[in-house]
Amino acid sequence: MKFITASYEHIDRMCEITADAKRQLKNLGLDQWQQGYPSREVWLQDIEDKCAYLAVEEGEIKGIFAFQTTPDPSYKVIDGAWLTDGEYASMHRVCVASGCKGKGVAGKMFEKGFGMAREAGFPSVRIDTHPGNLPMQRALGKAGFTACGRIHLVGGCEDGHLRIAFEKVL
Template sequence: MDFIVASYEHIDKMCEITEQAKQQLRGLGLDQWQKGYPSREVWMQDAKEGCTYLAVEGGEIAGVFAFQITPDPSYAQIDGKWLTDGEYASMHRVCVSDDFKGKGVAGKMFQYGFEMAKKAGFRAVRIDTHPGNLPMQRALTKAGFVPCGNIRLVGGCEDGDPRIAFEKIL
């Protein structure tokens, strides 16, 4: 599997994969990603900033994730305790194409994120997900993330929504 930085030419496919993920979350009865996030505009901004990566297999986009090295405001307050007190990288908007589900794509994306974080000098990676998103929680645990507590999202259309916060020490 190869990883490339997403560009504007990939936006339509990224939106298609995001819509598949939104449909799956709806099917689980969850409100995660049902309020307009992530949107085409979010992906456009990510492409502009060069912070979103695509997992590519056989010329097809298998998955998408954003990788950030700036502190996430949603992680400033936690009902629980982070594993580390220092700087961290974070991964967001992780989604896998329906055509590649069950093929280990999410795990490979997490591994790539861990490698990027290490190269950038970070000791840990943080991520969050909806309390009811059990498939993602299983994928996070399998990748070595540890649940650290509960947070509330800050900003955007999901402002105030609860999430379980995870961290992995590299």
């Protein structure tokens, strides 16, 4: 599996994968990603910011994630405690294409994010997910993330929504 920085030519497939993920979350009875996020506009901004990455195998996009190196306002206040203080990288909008789940794609994307964070000198990677998103929580645990507490999202259409915050020390 190789990883490439997403470009505008990938946006339609990125949106298809995201729409599938939204349907799967809805089928789990979750409100996560059911209010318009992540949208085409969010992915376009990620492409412009060069922070959207694609997991590609045999010419097919198997997964997408955003990798960010600026502080996330949602992570400023936590009911719990982060494992590290100071700078961190974060991963967001992690999606695996339908038909590719359970094949290690998410784990490979996390490993790529860990490598990018190490290369940039960050001591850890943070991420969050819905309390009811058990498939993602299992994937995070398998990748070595530790649940650190609860946060509330800041900004956007999911402002105030509760999430479980995770961190992986590199």
